[in-house]
Amino acid sequence: MEEQKHILEENKKLRRLQLMVDLQIQILYQRENLDLSEGLRIIGQTRNYAISLFPGKENVFNLIYRPRMMRVLEERGIIGYSNN
Template sequence: MATLEALEEEDRHVRQLRTVVQLALGAIAQTDLGPAEAERLVAAVRGTALRLFPGKELAFDLIYLPRFRRLLAERYGPVSLSGWSVDES
């Protein structure tokens, strides 16, 4: 059974990740970042997520990557985000 401290820490990590994702989505949507800069920002967010939740690459790719792909495609046209594990279709 998880301890209260472990549950609180996980909750903090979830809130941190949610904040980072929302800030990144906002930066991409509302600033003049170029496509390459936006893709680097997505990669940095993914790195942050994996530091907070080691071994959860697939979870990030299934939950957050589609949101970033949709926004990048809306702003810049089709993007590849190549090398990441989730199929782009």
């Protein structure tokens, strides 16, 4: 029973994080006059939110979400980014 509550809570946190990342990606795509510093600030704020939900999982954010968000900056011509 306790394990099921834990799983439900983890799923709830994951849905919150996915929603936040999706919203922030939309902001990165749609904000007019977005510059590098503002784009990186948005990515940093999203990373901090992820860490607040999942402490100690910084590497997971850096592997999964950061490349997606950096790709938006690349597509908009703000940076030249390569994940290699």
